[in-house]
Amino acid sequence: MTQTQSPSLSGKNRRIAMMAGFMGLGMLGMGYAAVPLYEIFCRVTGYGGTTQRVGEAQAATVQAIDRTMSIRFDSNVNSALPWSFKPENPVDRVSVGARDMAIYIAKNESTEPVVGTATFNVTPVQAGKYFNKVQCFCFTEQLLRPGQMMRMPVLYYVDPAIMDDPETRDIKEITLSYTFYRSKDGKALDPAESGS
Template identity: 65%
Template structure:
């Protein structure tokens, strides 16, 4: 004998299944969006150089591109933060280094972390960071000044992308945020 469910029970079961699926999708959305941005460069997300995954160093071209460096400090972080040189011209494919300077202007130790993006956004997937202060939290003692490097290159594939090949200037922008030392930064 087959046990048949009433139409109301079927509807309630489907609604419960749909609600559980939506909750699961909500928890998966942030990591999936982060992965999507890292793979596609969406929203100006830069790439992070992985020497194991890289088959070879990119070819250095004679074509150059201007890179502008922007720095910001969020409210509540008593730091002065700025690029040593606000603009650089780099050969596409060549490694380059920019130095940012941070200074704690308070009388207490302060920990900060940097968020970043690249504009125009279509250039994000071609801007690759090899080493960056933004990969870790930075702690500055009272009055301490620190020089922080970012080592990067612009992938020559930018010239093959119809949406990005006419880009003549890329802006790398950082914003430092305070980190509550009682909590870990995500």
Template identity: 60%
Template structure:
């Protein structure tokens, strides 16, 4: 049937199919890139703890690593945001908790959401967050101050990775951004 079409019609049909395929790839690019980053730790993307998938708690090593906490706020968000303690030394494999403080400095309720990353980037796939304020939007009332915990651990597999085993300090960095108006807090 395709051979009975004129060359111009075949070319137009193939161009249409190609355009549809490229559109589909465009919509799939963001979720596929996100999946790639979560699997590989690319760009400092941390792992998210899945209790159902975890066979056992990680082994706690005698080795420690320094974790530095960095907090930033978009200029469009009227918040103050900072870690309660800027650094912590943790045993590799042990669960630990960091507290971040956020305060709404405006006279109106504001909803924010945090983006995050880990540096050095090769440590991202070994830094696992169990619970984090960054998993949901945060709504702060006027003048409200909140303490927001992050439960995490550094996977013991980091010591076996030739690219990451010499890492002495990991930086967990957050940036809070305003949520578009019209969206509701979770």
């Protein structure tokens, strides 16, 4: 003897299945949105050593103060990228609030064109929200031909507000660290597109 489901039970099962499907799609969507949302959160708050990004006009309004700080420049290359990468000067002493420039030098040590992308962080992490980059090569795909060397500038300043924050006013040194990775798509860009 077989039992048949009542129409009301079959409708409930369909609604539950649809709700579960929508919840699954919603969670998938949130998974994709999590990375950009987290990046926005870090940029706004400086959480995790994320620096602030400012334009020339805003940077021009900042006045230097009578306090200096050491800025250390660190460089790393992922093992999948056949490049050498280093700062031209590993340490700089700057006036807080004054714009300064650091130069990193990258060289393709392979026999083929390779595209790389850099990420960065700042330590101590509390200083991230006060370290402002006006110009930077990070998150931009860089094409280097075999044996090609490229100088990559970073224009930055330390916001004088760092002196007003009880968590950061005693900081005497900030480290800006970059890590270069092989570009995810692995395609060599046209030199005109890469800005070379």
